[in-house]
Amino acid sequence: MELSQDVKAGQSVYTSMGLAIYDVLVLSISNSYIWKCPTRKILEHFNKNISNKHLDVGVGTGYFLDKCNFPTNKPTLAIMDLNTNSLNKTQKRIKRYNPKKYRANILDKLTQIDENYDSISINYLLHCLPGNLISKIKVFENLLPLLNQDGVIFGSTILSDGVKKSTTASKLMSIYNKKKIFCNMEDTLENLDAILASRFKNYSIEVVGCVALFKVQKQELC
Ligand SMILES: C[S@@+](CC[C@H](N)C(=O)[O-])C[C@H]1O[C@@H](n2cnc3c(N)ncnc32)[C@H](O)[C@@H]1O
Numbered sequence: 001m002e003l004s005q006d007v008k009a010g011q012s013v014y015t016s017m018g019l020a021i022y023d024v025l026v027l028s029i030s031n032s033y034i035w036k037c038p039t040r041k042i043l044e045h046f047n048k049n050i051s052n053k054h055l056d057v058g059v060g061t062g063y064f065l066d067k068c069n070f071p072t073n074k075p076t077l078a079i080m081d082l083n084t085n086s087l088n089k090t091q092k093r094i095k096r097y098n099p100k101k102y103r104a105n106i107l108d109k110l111t112q113i114d115e116n117y118d119s120i121s122i123n124y125l126l127h128c129l130p131g132n133l134i135s136k137i138k139v140f141e142n143l144l145p146l147l148n149q150d151g152v153i154f155g156s157t158i159l160s161d162g163v164k165k166s167t168t169a170s171k172l173m174s175i176y177n178k179k180k181i182f183c184n185m186e187d188t189l190e191n192l193d194a195i196l197a198s199r200f201k202n203y204s205i206e207v208v209g210c211v212a213l214f215k216v217q218k219q220e221l222c
Helices: 005-011 016-036 038-051 062-068 084-093 133-146 168-180 189-199
Strands: 053-057 076-081 101-105 117-121 147-158 205-208 211-216
Touching: 016 038, 016 062, 016 084, 016 211, 038 117, 038 147, 038 211, 053 133, 062 084, 076 084, 084 101, 117 133, 133 189, 133 205, 168 189, 189 205, 189 211
Parallel strands: 053 076, 053 117, 076 101, 117 147
Antiparallel strands: 147 211, 205 211
C-alpha cells in the first residue's frame, strides 16, 4: 500500500501505548473539558443511527462499537482502519460480534470490500486526514458504493472555525496540527455544510462545542 507521509502521520499516534490511554485522555477528558462535546453525545449519535449491518471506519479503541446499542444482539459488523493496532484492539474488544476486519486507507478506492452496509460510521476520522474538507469528500465518495439504498453515513469531527473554541482548545488543536495528528486548520463549519450540501439533499449537522455531529442519507444523493 503506497501512503503519503501526511496520511501515515494521521494514524501514527495510535500505537499500543497511544490506544491504552485513548479512552481516558480523549473520550473522558478532552471530549468533556477541551472540545466540550461529552462522549455521551457521540454515543447517542451512534445509538440513533447504527443498524444491524454496520461498517465502522477509523475504529480507534472500538469504544463506541462496544458501548452502543445495536437494534439486535446479532449485528453483522465490519471494521476498517489503516492502523493494525487500532484494528486488533477493536477486534478483540468486540469479539462477541465476530467483526470482519479490513486494513485500508479511506482515501483510496475500497476494492477489497465486497459487501454493502445499512450504516457506516466515520467518527473522529475526518480531522485526522490530510487536506481540506473539499479533498476529504473523497471519504464519502469511497464509502457510498458500500452503502445500501436508504443507508446512512454518520460520525463526528472536530472543527477549527465556526464553532465555540476555548483558548485551551485552540492551543491543543494547534499543537496537534503541528504534530500532524490532526489536520483540521481549514475545517470550518461553513465548509462542512457546503461539501455535504453539494453531494446530499438530506443531511444534518449538529454542533456541540468544537465538534460537528453529522449524518447523510444515500437516498437523497443529489
Ligand atoms: C481519532 S481515532 C477515532 C477512533 C474512534 N472512531 C473514536 O471516535 O473513538 C482515528 C482513527 O482513524 C484511523 N485512521 C487515520 N487515518 C486513516 C486513514 N487514512 N484511513 C483509515 N483509517 C485512518 C486511525 O488509525 C484511528 O484508529
